[in-house]
Amino acid sequence: MKISAKLSVVLAAIFASVCYGVALEGFMSLGSLQGQVHDDALGFAWFWAFLGTIAVVFGAIGAWMVRTAKESDA
Secondary structure, three states, X not given: OOOOHHHXXXXXXXXXXXXXXXXXXXXXOHHHOOOHHHHHHHHHHHHHHHHHHHXXXXXXXXXXXXXXOOHHHO
């Protein structure tokens, strides 16, 4: 299965949105937690934020590749 460069940018944006949504939900729910559970939930939220950032980086690289591709490469 081949995924085009444009589709990879769209999929990266969708994945980043999901990751940031999970991270935001995790950060917002920290107020009711205490002790080790709080620390674990904080690490979980930061992990999802990291995954979202990686998706944004790869999406930006893909968008740059799409924008700078020559017409003869298509």
